[in-house]
Amino acid sequence: MQNLVSMEKLSVEEIKHLIEKASNYKNNKEVPNLKGKYIANLFFENSTRTKCSFEMAQQRLDMKLIQFDTATSSVQKGESLYDTCRTLQSIGCDALVIRHSETNYYNQLLEMGIPIINAGDGSGQHPTQSLLDLMTIYEEFGYFEGLNIVICGDIKNSRVARSNYQSLTALGANVSFVAPEIWQDHTMNGSYEALDSVIDKVDIVMLLRVQHERHGLGEQSFERKEYHHKYGLTKERYNRLKDDAIIMHPAPVNRGVEIDDSLVEAPKSRIFKQMENGVYLRMAVLTETVLP
């Protein structure tokens, strides 16, 4: 795998291979050593989970991290993304992990000859989040085919929704959506439902953060309580879930908006399990892209 930029570019076999590899690392099996490999993490958008999880994965693989901070870099002097990446390649980096607000930013970098791992591009894709979600689902159910999954929230602005819709449908799961009309995205084929009409039928409720930073002027009016009542996971809805259903959320979580505060660590929640799995999954992605 030369780059990881979009779930669309991964075959079902490649997805399953990455999950298997990550599970092996989690079970302390066949953990490789990438000593002598240099990597830089370029985060042009804020992050806690993805950035720290990549750093943890890189440390566990014994890679050397080249520190890069947009605030103190020559990006502040107007240097372009292309020139920044070309510079890091020239000084000896073996791969780049990049998060950027521009959707498809990676297209200009793919011919450069250095592996690019997309850590999120605008409202486009978040492939490592999708893969860690798939790993968590596979750990729970052992299969994807026929699972009923509802993705709920700010679908239009969510790179997680887009990545997961593509990968889950490719793997044979049934994906539907719940969203206010203004945040619906009909470029994806899933049906839009009322949360109350599907909550007792689904295997997985995947909640999304409301992406305020990507909203235009017409989308600014937002009332937390009203949103929670119509589109959030309330205690009443939690109690209607099937016995073996699980809750997922890529986080950060707006407690009391997408999900009731008391449910974030409820027995059916896998939110922190997703974060734990993210380290192993990113180790697998780094190994596949950096090793020849």
Ligand code: CP
């Ligand atoms: N899930 C996720 O991408 O979180 P961060 O924005 O904190 O990286």
